[in-house]
Amino acid sequence: MATTSTNPLDDPAADPFEIARRAAGDIARLTGVEQHDIALTLGSGWGKAAELIGETIATIPAAEVTGFSKPALEGHVGTLRSVRTPDGKNVLVIGARTHYYEGHGVRRVVHSVRTAAATGARTMVLTNGAGGIKAQWTPGQPVLISDHINLTADSPLEGATFVDLTDLYSSRLRDLARTIDPSLDEGVYCQFRGPHYETPAEVQMAKTIGGHIVGMSTALEAIAAREAGLEVLGFSLITNLAAGIQTTPLSHAEVIEAGREAEPVISALLARVIGAL
Numbered sequence: 001m002a003t004t005s006t007n008p009l010d011d012p013a014a015d016p017f018e019i020a021r022r023a024a025g026d027i028a029r030l031t032g033v034e035q036h037d038i039a040l041t042l043g044s045g046w047g048k049a050a051e052l053i054g055e056t057i058a059t060i061p062a063a064e065v066t067g068f069s070k071p072a073l074e075g076h077v078g079t080l081r082s083v084r085t086p087d088g089k090n091v092l093v094i095g096a097r098t099h100y101y102e103g104h105g106v107r108r109v110v111h112s113v114r115t116a117a118a119t120g121a122r123t124m125v126l127t128n129g130a131g132g133i134k135a136q137w138t139p140g141q142p143v144l145i146s147d148h149i150n151l152t153a154d155s156p157l158e159g160a161t162f163v164d165l166t167d168l169y170s171s172r173l174r175d176l177a178r179t180i181d182p183s184l185d186e187g188v189y190c191q192f193r194g195p196h197y198e199t200p201a202e203v204q205m206a207k208t209i210g211g212h213i214v215g216m217s218t219a220l221e222a223i224a225a226r227e228a229g230l231e232v233l234g235f236s237l238i239t240n241l242a243a244g245i246q247t248t249p250l251s252h253a254e255v256i257e258a259g260r261e262a263e264p265v266i267s268a269l270l271a272r273v274i275g276a277l
Ligand code: HPA
Pocket: 129, 130, 131, 132, 197, 198, 214, 215, 216, 239, 240, 241, 242, 243, 250, 255
């Protein structure tokens, strides 16, 4: 597999941070924006936020940036966008997420986060669509991520790199988000490998160990963000109640539909939060 790859991240001898710096150079050249202040990864349901944050300065295909992969899923946009907020902050909007379940290794999963840090960003906003465990949640509801449980048995950190993950999902930024929408609930995000959805028994396990949200992204990205010195804010859109919490079977179509319906409302919320950062 690796022998046919043209992605420099697949060379084990390569330095992923050096590749991220090259990617940041590509972004500066292709967008004309030298430096970004905030990075935002858009998960399913959150896509409209890009238009609401401010003026789009440039949109570029992620595939033209060093180390980025083509999108694996239809409906996942493969673009990077530079957006300027009304108060002059530059936001790098990442619409090109590589999921762990794609099997390309964790370096590719966190490359966008490392690149964001290399562009100068100090804040990383991670969003996703996910299953809800709290019975009072309803599909279409956005929630804050308060912490995570990484069930992938993997880490983006290489070598003996010991990184503290206390307050990983910044309580300061969560408080700030609640000044925009005081009704925002929060929960602990459990990252499973996927791409299959969890069994009801796995969802019960996640609940027992303290989880409230189940998903297939974000935790590995958040770890890399902390390593890179970024302050993290995480949002999940509850697209469905997790397997066994809802009695009907889960479907990708249902997840996409819930995202589409919620998109205008949650994107407006996200844009207001970004404006306040
Ligand atoms: N589980 C995992 N990932 C998901 C789910 C879920 O129930 N819904 C949307 N993404």
